[in-house]
Amino acid sequence: MEELDERMARKVHSRMACxxxxxxxxxxxxxASKMVSILRGLDFLVTARYHACVLSMAAHVPQIAVGHDLRxxxxxxxxxxxxxxxxxxxPERDAQVRANLDRVLADPxxxxxxxxxxxxxxxxxxxxxxxLLREFAGTQGRG
Numbered sequence: 013m014e015e016l017d018e019r020m021a022r023k024v025h026s027r028m029a030c031x032x033x034x035x036x037x038x039x040x041x042x043x044a045s046k047m048v049s050i051l052r053g054l055d056f057l058v059t060a061r062y063h064a065c066v067l068s069m070a071a072h073v074p075q076i077a078v079g080h081d082l083r084x085x086x087x088x089x090x091x092x093x094x095x096x097x098x099x100x101x102x103p104e105r106d107a108q109v110r111a112n113l114d115r116v117l118a119d120p121x122x123x124x125x126x127x128x129x130x131x132x133x134x135x136x137x138x139x140x141x142x143x144l145l146r147e148f149a150g151t152q153g154r155g
Contacts, residue, residue: 037051075096
């Protein structure tokens with residue numbers, strides 16, 4: 013997580029019934045390459061950050077999101093996982109988070125499959141970028 017989220021995350025963690033089964037990883041303590049390794053090695057991810065979602069996708073880490081970020085909401089929609097995104101301002105937030113946790117922990121495989129598909133689609137699109145840029149650059153100088 014980003015350092016600016018750490019205080020809130022630690023507050024939530026301190027109130028968890030099974031806090032010993034969850035860990036907090038802060039960018040204050042770990043370099044970016046280590047954070048990627050940590051994210052890809054998780055059994056489960058609860059995130060409020062777009063980059064945590066994206067960086068953990070290569071390992072198909074089951075996850076849910078609580079957020080206010082349109083990017084995070086959009087990527088969950090692209091992955092057909094929009095029901096696992098909970099708006100941080102929702103009055104039903106706590107119940108939705110609990111229900112999503114229960115759902116994903118009970119059967120993480122459909123989420124893993126969706127993340128695998130999403131990651132493969134992302135790679136395919138990324139591989140097209142060089143050709144798209146070449147074509148775009150080729151059209152610019154013509155007038």
